Amino acid sequence: MTSLPGGSDDTGSPAEPQPLVCARCRARAEGPQLTWTYSVEDGAGRYFCEACSRENLRAIEGRLDSGWW
Template identity: 80%
Template sequence: MTSLPGGSDDSGSPVEPPPLVCGRCGARAGSPQPTWTCSVENGARQYFCDGCSRENLRAIEGRLDSAWW
């Protein structure tokens, strides 16, 4: 049997996604934030808080991986 992401566990209760953690400063958010940036680098999804996103806007727009920031 295949289940969709964010489905439910064996008890039937909804499964909560893990909290988002900023890949740069480690800030945490309980749910997806509209001001955070999502980046796929080397096949892995990373999230960056609004502060880190603002500080590195030129690098993000230039499509540089976060290692270059």
């Protein structure tokens, strides 16, 4: 079972929101960032900051099935 950051713990009380951390450059952001990219790689979710997403856009698009473009 997978839960999103800021879900609840086993006691049912809300957990502390976890800051987002870029999987590439380790930049941190508090709360949701509309300009960040979310990817699932080898079954693990990863966030990428706006700068890393822009720098690697061609590689990101290259992995998409043709139905997405």
